[in-house]
Amino acid sequence: MADSALKASIFQRLHPRAYLERFVAESVRPDGRPFDAWRDVSVNVGSISTANGSALVRLGETTIVCGVKAEIAEPELDAPDQGFLVPNIDLPALCSPKFKPGPPSDEAQVLSDRLNEVLSSYQHITSENGLTTCSRTASSPLQMLKTPVSFSFGVFDATLLADPTAFEEPLLDTTISVVVDENGDLVSVVQLGPGVDTGAADTLSTCISSAKTRRVVLGGQIP
Amino acid sequence: MSSSSYCLPGQPIPLPRNGPVPQLGGGIYVRDSELRASLVGIPQQEGPVLSISRVRPRPPAINSVVLGSVTRLSPLQATLSISVVDGVPLPAGEEFTGVIRSQDVRATEKDRVKIGDSFRGGDVVRGVVISLGDARSYFVTTARNDLGVVFAVSEAGKTMVPVSWQSMRCPETGRLEKRKCAKPE
Amino acid sequence: MTSISTSKAEISYIQSGLLSTPPLRADGRGLHDFRTISLETGVAPLANGSAHLNIGKNPHDGGGGTEVLAAAKLEVENVDLGGGEGVDGGRIVCTVSCSPSAYPHLSAPALDDLQHDMSTLLHQTLAHPSLHPPNLGILTGKKSWLLNLDCVVLADAGNTYDALFMAARAALWDCKVPRTRAVEYKAAAAPGAQAVESGEMDVDHDAEAQQSGFDTRSIARAVDFELPDYWDEGKVLGGRERWPVCVTLNVPPGSKGPLVHYLDAIPQEEAATPLRLLLVFSFPPASSPNLQAMRVLGSGELESDQIRDFVANGEKHAHKIWDALNGKLKEEDHRRGQKARDRFARR
């Protein structure tokens, strides 16, 4: 690394907040994106043969591999025709220096709960009722009526940042995440931290509208 | 003589024919009287030393210059969380623990040092590692003019300016606070 | 395995002793000599087969040495597609537990890891299908035996793996499988089902016993089994001569030319030689010996032809251990047979 880049990274390591403030003052972010720009998303599906369904999604440098395993279980008494959808998010020590090996960290538990709320509140997944015989080759796809996608924002010193990176995330005063499905209906909105009145519209509504527009852009990529 | 091709760990490095056998820097080791690379990179020779240099975060070693923030103070020592070693920052979330014992704070009047007058929590301190210390922490000294507090925030919350080797002034309130300051470059 | 704190000077002294000619060891043994091994079988009356083994117990006060207790216990398991883990033909599970008193310097997680590593090696070797005994099944598709081989390391004075495998072999040699006899149920018209055999037996009426009254066919189906004779301990576990023995070749670092190796290391020697080659051999009577497991343990490098002659040497050492162990086991059988005869004679 050139000497100046080394000095910059030392400044970033010692005073992250001041470092980000200097960038925000120039209305640009450390990775060169404008405030409302999104990192590009790449999706590829069905690459894992041992899972009944799988997908790999890359959002910038964040990579998530998701697998679905189908098992047979006794339905609940009060919902005989409803199956179970059990989502779990695992943040292993592999993916970032701040995670330690062992049982799921608080952050992993919070994310799993949020995902569970979105999926179960939706009840749009009908279980394959009536199908008793399973064949190794033929398998009917799980009917997914809606495909919700979540978008997250952060507020730092009264500026709204879309899609915050791992460096920006710990410095944010407020985090907002909006879940929108494919025809623009709101599924869930979570705001942690004080909302800030930035200009005309309230922060939340700006986030919701930009989430909707972004959902349309992503429409093509999600099968 | 820096051969342009990249070497891989375990790959033999041709001995430079002209001149004496070079000293070995980092990234190269000798096995059965043969030079072999232990890093991915291009062997460079500066003067007598042949090495493969990688600007990589590495653990503190004896005599490495470290930068860290003070995390705990006690009458006998100040605990330091080291985040920059030899000018290379450690990745976010990774730190080494260092300790500045009261006798290592300054060179003069070592026995009458008051830690409270030398460091405060949150100060960024530049020091030199004098020993690997014990299982928990490295021993760091600031007993040199260019070592000591490099950045401190006053009670009023403003970045302070060093006025002498043992005190800093807050630009807003003008009050002096006692610190063991490093001589600004 | 014990990483007791030995100083650098002591380590270099031991290493140079091993590499000098003639080799010099702390207790004056040759490179390929074992310490005295004492073995006793049938020490746990409640187990189906057990053995207590000690390597290197010093003769006068009887203390010290690596001490291992191994016991084989048989349990019945259901073999049905649903939950039962039983497998037709039975299965074996080996576990090793180390008593904290044997490893005072190890923390709890480190002790668990050590136990786990030993259990994995023992289980992967002894529970391999190639060594599976023929008579562990009871009723195909219904019931089968589960053989739990539990070993406890009571004291560790070095060379634990050899001791573990010798104790395991002795326990399995001593193991007796109770005789079983199938019991059929006549689906008679009478409400409750009786066993064909006379004599009252509290049988848990599982679902199959309740049959519709109209089904008058008398189907003889082996549903359960019984132990006909309480006193007879049963027949010997089949294929018991195939259980392997282990030999640990310790390789001291820094030896020039043909690599030196030595056996049965004491803890100080183990600390001085991190690199170890574990070889587990079984010697079937007819054919050439089988290699049941091989592991390189510890940090250090070997060349493939060095491994080649280590395996050759290891085979010879293992054969010596094998013969000595077999002799001792037969002696034990004779001794316990004699003891049993004395007990009856005196009454």
Added chain:
Amino acid sequence: MALDRRRINGPEESFPPIFDSDALQWKVGDARKDRSPADIRPIFLQPGLISQANGSAYIETAKTKIACAVYGPRQSKNTAYSEMGRLNVEVKFTPFSCIRRRAPMRDAEDRSIAVAIHQALVSSVRLELLPKSTIDIFVTIIESDGLDGCVASGSVAASTALADAGIELLGLVTSCAASVVGKEIWLDPTEEEGRLSKGTLVLSCMPALKKVTSVWQTGEMKVAEALGCMDACQEKCTEIHSVVAQALLESAKI
């Protein structure tokens, strides 16, 4: 499954669907399906995929996909002072990595593969240069087709990740598995082929120095068969070494 407060639990008991077995109709003496005995599965190796890690590598051999990240050298937490560095290997199977769903809790197999990979790598890292520090190697098995294949590919990925992390190595470690099926020696067995074999052997070595760092043999083999497996693996390791070298050089140049 034990109720785990920290995860979202489904119903207590759930069973994987059991298909009627159409096991590979393979008889002793048949030739190997879709591969010759001495062939290994094509290796796709990509160093530097995880930017947050100091060094990382992703390896894919047909149906085995493994991601590996190296963190450190870090401060050794709660361990005694040691002037030699420590190498800590942790392996994790993703719940969907095998035919039968794996509980996400730590289970026995994770540790035995971690021990095998640690043994393969420990003598190749210059730990004496990193006193009081620990190098963490995290291996996540995304899809598994045979445990021996996971040990072999895991070792190659871990060694590549170490080189990518700029940690001083005596040499790159490559590893290969072989199993004895009937009379033949099959290299790089899949799970199916592993079940058919009498014995399997995983050899790890440093081709640059022609040194063997680990041999991990299970099952029953004649001595001659075992030595044959070792030679076949060592020869194949040199080929794998060139794949690793090329991958590392490409990623070092950009």
